[in-house]
Amino acid sequence: MNPSPSASPTLSIIVPTHNRSALVRRVLEALSRQSYPATAFEVLVVADACRDETEDTVAAYAAQAPYRLHLLSHRAGSAAATRNLGAAHARGRVLLFLDDDVVPQPGLVQAHVEAQRQNRVVLGYSRPILPAQPGWWQLDARRWWEDAFRAMGKPGHRFTYRDFFSGNVSMASALFHQVGGFDTSFTGRLEDYELGMRLLKTGARLHFVPQAIGHHHESTDLGLWLRRVRQDGAADVRIGQRYPELRVRLFAHVTSPCDQKRGRLRKVAFGHPQRGDRMERLLLRQAALYERLRLRGRWRKLVSLLQDYNYCRGVAETIGDWPAFSAWLQEAPLPPAVAGDAPVVDLAALPAADALEEALKHATDQGLRLALGGYEVLTIPPQPGAEPLRDEHLHLALRELAEQQFVPALAMHLVRSTSPGGLLWQSSSSTLT
Amino acid sequence: MTDIAHRLRPGAAVREVHLEQLNQDICSLDGFRRALVVFRLRGAVVGQAWFRVEDGRIPLLQIRPHLPEVAWPAWQQLAARDPAASADRLPPASVVVCTRDRTADLANCLPGLSKLAAEGHDVIVVDNCPSDDGTARLMAGHPTIRYLHEPRPGLDVARNRGLRAATGEIVAFTDDDAQVDAGWLPALLRNFDDPLVAVVTGITLPLELETEAQMWFEQTHGFGRGFVRRSFDACNMNILATGVVGAGANVAIRRSAVDEIGPFDEALDGGTLARSGGDQEFFYRTLARGYRIVYEPGALVWHRHRREWDALRRTVYGYGVGVFAWWTRALLKEGELTLLKKAPGWFWHHHVRNLARSLLRRPGCVPLDLAWAEFRGALAGPGSYLRARRSLQRQARARAANHEDAVDRKDVPDFGQQPGPAADRQPLALGQGSETL
Numbered sequence: 001m002n003p004s005p006s007a008s009p010t011l012s013i014i015v016p017t018h019n020r021s022a023l024v025r026r027v028l029e030a031l032s033r034q035s036y037p038a039t040a041f042e043v044l045v046v047a048d049a050c051r052d053e054t055e056d057t058v059a060a061y062a063a064q065a066p067y068r069l070h071l072l073s074h075r076a077g078s079a080a081a082t083r084n085l086g087a088a089h090a091r092g093r094v095l096l097f098l099d100d101d102v103v104p105q106p107g108l109v110q111a112h113v114e115a116q117r118q119n120r121v122v123l124g125y126s127r128p129i130l131p132a133q134p135g136w137w138q139l140d141a142r143r144w145w146e147d148a149f150r151a152m153g154k155p156g157h158r159f160t161y162r163d164f165f166s167g168n169v170s171m172a173s174a175l176f177h178q179v180g181g182f183d184t185s186f187t188g189r190l191e192d193y194e195l196g197m198r199l200l201k202t203g204a205r206l207h208f209v210p211q212a213i214g215h216h217h218e219s220t221d222l223g224l225w226l227r228r229v230r231q232d233g234a235a236d237v238r239i240g241q242r243y244p245e246l247r248v249r250l251f252a253h254v255t256s257p258c259d260q261k262r263g264r265l266r267k268v269a270f271g272h273p274q275r276g277d278r279m280e281r282l283l284l285r286q287a288a289l290y291e292r293l294r295l296r297g298r299w300r301k302l303v304s305l306l307q308d309y310n311y312c313r314g315v316a317e318t319i320g321d322w323p324a325f326s327a328w329l330q331e332a333p334l335p336p337a338v339a340g341d342a343p344v345v346d347l348a349a350l351p352a353a354d355a356l357e358e359a360l361k362h363a364t365d366q367g368l369r370l371a372l373g374g375y376e377v378l379t380i381p382p383q384p385g386a387e388p389l390r391d392e393h394l395h396l397a398l399r400e401l402a403e404q405q406f407v408p409a410l411a412m413h414l415v416r417s418t419s420p421g422g423l424l425w426q427s428s429s430s431t432l433t
Numbered sequence: 434m435t436d437i438a439h440r441l442r443p444g445a446a447v448r449e450v451h452l453e454q455l456n457q458d459i460c461s462l463d464g465f466r467r468a469l470v471v472f473r474l475r476g477a478v479v480g481q482a483w484f485r486v487e488d489g490r491i492p493l494l495q496i497r498p499h500l501p502e503v504a505w506p507a508w509q510q511l512a513a514r515d516p517a518a519s520a521d522r523l524p525p526a527s528v529v530v531c532t533r534d535r536t537a538d539l540a541n542c543l544p545g546l547s548k549l550a551a552e553g554h555d556v557i558v559v560d561n562c563p564s565d566d567g568t569a570r571l572m573a574g575h576p577t578i579r580y581l582h583e584p585r586p587g588l589d590v591a592r593n594r595g596l597r598a599a600t601g602e603i604v605a606f607t608d609d610d611a612q613v614d615a616g617w618l619p620a621l622l623r624n625f626d627d628p629l630v631a632v633v634t635g636i637t638l639p640l641e642l643e644t645e646a647q648m649w650f651e652q653t654h655g656f657g658r659g660f661v662r663r664s665f666d667a668c669n670m671n672i673l674a675t676g677v678v679g680a681g682a683n684v685a686i687r688r689s690a691v692d693e694i695g696p697f698d699e700a701l702d703g704g705t706l707a708r709s710g711g712d713q714e715f716f717y718r719t720l721a722r723g724y725r726i727v728y729e730p731g732a733l734v735w736h737r738h739r740r741e742w743d744a745l746r747r748t749v750y751g752y753g754v755g756v757f758a759w760w761t762r763a764l765l766k767e768g769e770l771t772l773l774k775k776a777p778g779w780f781w782h783h784h785v786r787n788l789a790r791s792l793l794r795r796p797g798c799v800p801l802d803l804a805w806a807e808f809r810g811a812l813a814g815p816g817s818y819l820r821a822r823r824s825l826q827r828q829a830r831a832r833a834a835n836h837e838d839a840v841d842r843k844d845v846p847d848f849g850q851q852p853g854p855a856a857d858r859q860p861l862a863l864g865q866g867s868e869t870l
Contacts, residue, residue: 127628130693130723139723143666146629294769296667403512 009068011041011113012090012173016082017100018047021054023217024100028061028069036109038066041096046086047073080182080191083166087176095176099167102126102214111212112170120205121175124168124212125149136291136299137222145216152208156396159206160386164196168214175204189228190235197243200387222303223284226310233314240332245384247332254312255329262308269312270322276313280306336382338367347398348373356391364388370398377401441466444643446486449473452503455496463489469651470496471638472503476616477510478636478733479503480660506660510731523622524602526685527555529595531588532609533704536567538737543575545613550577554618559595561704562586588703589711592681593696596688605685611736612640620731621685629666631690631724632716634679635732636660642738646745650738653799654752656680663728665720672720673763673775679726681712683734694718699825701759706821707814709755717763746806753784753810758818784808 013031017024024045031043043065045058055073062069072085087095094116098104108124115122127149128142152163166182169192179198182191200206220228240247258266268276283306290299319325343359345351347370351359359368363380368389370378378401380389445467448459452474462468465486472480480503484491528549532539539558550556557579560568572580583594596604605621607613617635624633637656642648658679665678681702695718702711719726739745760776763769784807791804798804 134723139667142723143629143668146627150627292768294767294771296672300668 009040009042009092011036011094011096011109011170012086012092013041013043013096013098013109014046014083014086014090015043015098015100016046016048016079016086017050017054018082019050019052019054020100021050021052021057024054025057025061026103027098027100028058028065030103030105031109032066033106034104034109035106036113041109042068042070042090042092044070044072044086044090046082047071048079048082049075049077076184078184078187079166080186081184084181084184087173087181090173093173094170095173096170097166097168098214099126099216101217101219102167103217104168105213105215108168108212108214111209115207115209115212116170116172118205118207119172120207121164121171121199122169122212123152123163123165123206123208124170124214125153125208125210126165126168126214126216129215129217131217131219135221136296137225137303138218138220140303141218141220141225149208149210153210154396156392156394156399157208158383158386158389158393158396159200160383161193161196161200162385163206163208164192164199166192166195167216168212171199171204175199175202178202179204186235186238188231188235190232190239193235194239194242197239197246197385200385203388206387222287222306226280226284226306229307230310230314230317233311233316234318235314236311237315237318240328243385244332245336247329249335249384251315251329254308254315255326258308262305265305265309266312267322269309270316270325273313273316276309280309283309336367336384338369338379338381342367342369342379344369344371345394346371346374347377360389360391360394368394370394442643443645444641444648445469445483447471447639447642450496452479452500452507455493458493459491459496461489462486462491465489469639469642472499474503474507475511477507477731478614478638478660479507479510481638481657503660506730509662510660523619524625525555525600526603526605526618526622527557527595527599527601528605528607528618529557529559529592529599530607530609531559531561531591531595532568533561533586533588533591534564534568535609536571538610539568540571541737542607542609542612543571543578545617546578547575549613549618550575555579555600557581557595557598559583559591559598561588561591586704587699588681589697589699589701590704592702592711593699596686596691596696599688602688603685604688606681606683607734608682608736611637611682611734614733614735617683617732617734618685620729620733624727624729625685625687627725627727629723629725630664630727631687631694631722632678632719632726633685633732634658634726634728635683635685635734636728636730637680637683637734637736640735640737644740644742646740646742647738649800649803650745650748653803654749656682656736658728658730660730662730664725665728666725667720667723670720672717673760673769673772675713675716675720678716679728681715682736683732684712685732686715690719690722690724694722694724698759698762700818700821701755701762703751706817706824707755707758708751708810708817710759711755713755714759714762717759718767721767746802749803750806750810753807753812754814754817755810757811757814758821761815761818762822780811784811 015024015027028043028045032038047054047058050073055071058069058071062071070089072089074082074085076082083097094113096109096112112122112124126145128145130138130142151157152159179195179202183194186194236250240250254266268279283302287299287302287306290302315325319328343362343366345356345359345368350356365382367382368380369376370380378397380397442464446462446465447469448462449471450459450473452472459468459470468484468486468491470482470484470491471478472482480499482499484495528546530539530542530546546556556577558572559581560572561583562585563569569580569582572578579598581594581598583591592606595606603622603625605618621633621635624630636658639647639651639655642651658677670677694715697711697715699705701707701714702709716726739748757776760772764772787799788804788808790798791801
């Protein structure tokens, strides 16, 4: 059944997995139902320390797959190393990373291939699918994901390294190898954010394609997620070590003032990171009880506390106690403010296109001031970890500024000054739209 | 209406004012003491205000101070009309109107519906357990509107029938005693671009306030929820207080989300012992399943409140029953244990207090018989729901037995239904109320 191995595929799909043979099988079947011709891509399943029947399942499916299917396996215990292994054996011009719990819908591969014509990093839409009896945490997670994707889909969204998800993403193989692939020192989490940071530093363009739909079957629950939050704390320290310019902003939510309860939990997290397990178990049980009793407000507060605690604990386990953490933060530069000599763009006297482009070039590092007839209306500080500032970002920022501040004020002014006669209303309404 | 011109009428006039053309006093309000003025700007409703009518007119100078209030809604609604969002990017929709023995009201509703049908929308009238063939005969004259006959009584039964029969991705509902405004459907539909929005409600304004009963309804149980768009979810509101979200007279539902949320509970709302609450309970489940509900004031429906005092009292009684009926359901079926505290709290702070204020004739209190009706309704709520559910289960059992008999006789089961698509004949649990609204 397999097509001849001589022809070089345009696209290599890399599916890393660990002991989830049923999920892998579902992904492989979905990949054989793509609108894009199956002969034009290859699939590499990379099994990491699998002790279940994953390898047999893939080997068995290879005989009937309409695409070329390769199985690689190793024992690394690391998603970063597993994806890198897949990329090292891939022969396609484009790499598509697909998680084993993201079931591609029929148009996914086609959408990635089409978007790749512009040679960008293409982020697909991993639509969260809930289990049959979703818990409250799963409902919240779905809202978080959907809102994140909706924000990315807004024209003019300024991508940051934290928009880079590795579950449904494609990029040119050359680009992946040029930046050096995933960093294998990130064994647990956030290796995708770190790669996103390096990609943005090389000037890669991130692009969200809502047509590249995969169904993300979320099976995480509150307890498992809190483990991950702890790993995130540790991984954020590593990101902060590598990129000091991100450090202060990255941990702003830990250093910001908080209420007593939260403060006490942070003390436990930083002071006795090894001793909080019992307390956490109790709090988790309390959260489960709140959910049983449908006490939504209390549950939400408690989960927020637990999240904070676990994040701090992950930080503490990596960097040490609170004084060590503060000292480490103080080594880092403060988040940049708008420079004194930052370019100024006056909307009432728009510069020529090339002058605007020049201003934007400097604005990414120095920040930008937007003025209207000499009055400053908006400042955009330099944002480390975000893509270079482009005019479409300005459009979105101005549109939001207009919606939130200008036009309501304008409407208020017009209504107040309306003389009882139709004329002003007509002129005002045509100004508004 | 039947009043003689020189006597003052008990109610109030309802007038729309287009702000673009507001350049003189509002005239020809003879016979009215009060007026509700609805402000419109480029078609959108942006505000309302009450005025005292003197000599049949409202002076322009009295209107002007109200205009600043409409600035924010005016901007919001104009901004929402994204010129890039053309009609063909909106999801396909069906419109469902459930009716029961109100042929005359339905006839007023039909011009708006015919227009929607002419625009290519799938429009359905569900005739719920009619006592005569008046509605059927009326609908025979409107071939562009699909007519469905639903023999089992109950508003929620009819709504579910409409949901099943609808072909659109979105199903919009309005009442038979309501009239949709131009731009109603697109305004509802444009809010569904967020995949988490499962329900969009619109603004419902009174079509007329001719009688005392209509005035009191508007003041105590009116459907107006303001002129500013709002988005609700389980994070930003108490999901057991769904009254703020809107009402079933003006609502659109994403059909694919109904699989997760579940259909309307057929033991609730008109035609059952529970009398109302079906829409509120559905909103509650929508929010509890993690979805959002958007209140969209750009989608306007004019509702004709009951004119007679008796009907008003029955409706208010029904609202009292409905709230406690659906709360009983939420407690028993969804395990909302906080209701054990919240429901008595609400009963005390709302119903008991209202009744006491009416007894003491405090200023601004509701008429005693309305307060008493709602009070009694609230007390009857939990029991009514339980009885409605039991009667539903009995009906289902009877129907199942009937079905088996029919199968034994190798007969097509005939429950007095008109032949329809197979999906419409699923033996769902039925709600057969002995009392009707």
